[in-house]
Amino acid sequence: MTGSRPAKDFFRPLAVGAPEPVREVPARPSRAIHFFDPSNAKMAAKVPDMVGTVDVLLGNLEDAVKADNKVAAREGLVEIAQATDFGPTQLWTRINALDSPWVLDDLTTLVPAIGDKLDVVMVPKVQGAEDIHYIDRLLAQLEAKAGLDRPILVHAILETARGVANVEEICGASPRMQGLSLGPADLAADRRMKTTRVGGGHPGYLVREDPPRVDGVANLEASRSTYQQDLWHYTIARMVDACAMHGIYPYYGPFGDISDVVACEDQFRNAFLLGCVGTWSLHPKQIAIANRVFSPSTEDVAHARRVVAAMGDGTGAVMLDGKMEDDASLKQCLVMVELAEQLAAIDPELKAAYDAIEVA
Ligand SMILES: CC(C)(COP(=O)(O)OP(=O)(O)OC[C@H]1O[C@@H](n2cnc3c(N)ncnc32)[C@H](O)[C@@H]1OP(=O)(O)O)[C@@H](O)C(=O)NCCC(=O)NCCSC(=O)C[C@H](O)C(=O)O
Numbered sequence: 001m002t003g004s005r006p007a008k009d010f011f012r013p014l015a016v017g018a019p020e021p022v023r024e025v026p027a028r029p030s031r032a033i034h035f036f037d038p039s040n041a042k043m044a045a046k047v048p049d050m051v052g053t054v055d056v057l058l059g060n061l062e063d064a065v066k067a068d069n070k071v072a073a074r075e076g077l078v079e080i081a082q083a084t085d086f087g088p089t090q091l092w093t094r095i096n097a098l099d100s101p102w103v104l105d106d107l108t109t110l111v112p113a114i115g116d117k118l119d120v121v122m123v124p125k126v127q128g129a130e131d132i133h134y135i136d137r138l139l140a141q142l143e144a145k146a147g148l149d150r151p152i153l154v155h156a157i158l159e160t161a162r163g164v165a166n167v168e169e170i171c172g173a174s175p176r177m178q179g180l181s182l183g184p185a186d187l188a189a190d191r192r193m194k195t196t197r198v199g200g201g202h203p204g205y206l207v208r209e210d211p212p213r214v215d216g217v218a219n220l221e222a223s224r225s226t227y228q229q230d231l232w233h234y235t236i237a238r239m240v241d242a243c244a245m246h247g248i249y250p251y252y253g254p255f256g257d258i259s260d261v262v263a264c265e266d267q268f269r270n271a272f273l274l275g276c277v278g279t280w281s282l283h284p285k286q287i288a289i290a291n292r293v294f295s296p297s298t299e300d301v302a303h304a305r306r307v308v309a310a311m312g313d314g315t316g317a318v319m320l321d322g323k324m325e326d327d328a329s330l331k332q333c334l335v336m337v338e339l340a341e342q343l344a345a346i347d348p349e350l351k352a353a354y355d356a357i358e359v360a
């Protein structure tokens with residue numbers, strides 16, 4: 001069984017005339033998923049000029065859009081999408097939650113009007129496979145009615161304890177599943193965590209070094225270093241494993257302290273190192289941070305290429321700069337090299353930087 005469907009039915013369209021589901025989720029660069037509120041005239045006006053500067057533009061219809069503006073946001077997104085040539089930039093939307101009064105109109109409006117331009121629908125507060133099954137069937141019906149020739153993919157936000165507990169079944173619930181993002185603010189509330197932030201760390205979540213000992217006796221009066229820990233490590237690691245298992249993509253999520261660009265970069269980098277392919281950007285200044293962090297550095301690409309060259313047919317072990325490299329370190333280096341190639345194909349500056357690397 002795949003999700004709750006037998007394997008033979010997993011890749012069958014869920015409505016007569018709906019496009020064939022994808023067999024493999026395309027690896028399209030999506031370092032920053034940039035959120036804008038289509039009902040906010042100032043933000044909306046900036047969207048056309050952002051095309052080509054960011055991998056994904058996301059018209060947000062859910063939280064952060066005032067209830068009174070829900071219809072304006074939906075209609076604004078239709079207007080922007082119809083008027084804009086997105087070129088290499090993907091267009092995503094975040095629809096309202098499945099239990100909200102707006103979500104049905106979101107989908108029945110967006111798919112016929114701009115379904116041919118929408119790459120991914122982000123679904124908030126996904127609790128289990130049943131939520132994905134509902135969206136999967138509805139999208140198939142709407143795609144068939146609209147005569148679309150490619151399926152719109154689905155991205156789930158993990159922002160409830162139940163969603164986290166069901167993360168593997170969510171990832172495997174449909175061939176439309178493109179990826180997962182962490183929703184740290186809603187997840188913190190649902191878990192009754194004692195934080196009041198949108199993502200990022202907390203100074204109270206720490207470990208303290210042991211007290212120094214004098215003649216075997218702990219000096220509890222001595223000052224001791226503390227080390228802040230990452231509140232999100234467990235959830236991101238679970239997401240990464242569930243996504244890798246199902247061949248889909250994990251993303252960090254929002255970092256709400258817009259002014260703290262340093263901590264934002266640190267949080268993004270932790271997610272990158274753990275296996276995430278991108279993150280959300282809430283403000284224009286977070287785009288450059290995400291693009292930098294989620295693109296392998298020239299040093300890492302240079303090293304990865306050296307290992308690939310040194311490993312020849314990919315078997316055995318070699319010494320490079322005093323370190324052992326073998327089949328497994330080669331596989332890690334290939335991840336880096338492949339990502340660099342995908343990014344170079346859409347980012348001329350990165351291409352120039354990667355092309356300039358000399359293999360020693
Ligand atoms: C966070 C903001 C409210 C800040 O807006 P503002 O006070 O206007 O910032 P600035 O004055 O610094 O803005 C400078 C100019 O840039 C424009 N701007 C700002 N943000 C954007 C944007 N996202 N896209 C395009 N343009 C933007 C401003 O209009 C200014 O323009 P101008 O005056 O002409 O120079 C705001 O950034 C914002 O609302 N961002 C999006 C917030 C959002 O989408 N939140 C939802 C996602 S997070 C979430 O939902 C939590 C999650 O689900 C969870 O559970 O964890």
Ligand SMILES: [Mg+2]
Pocket residue numbers: 063124159183185186
């Ligand atoms: Mg949320």
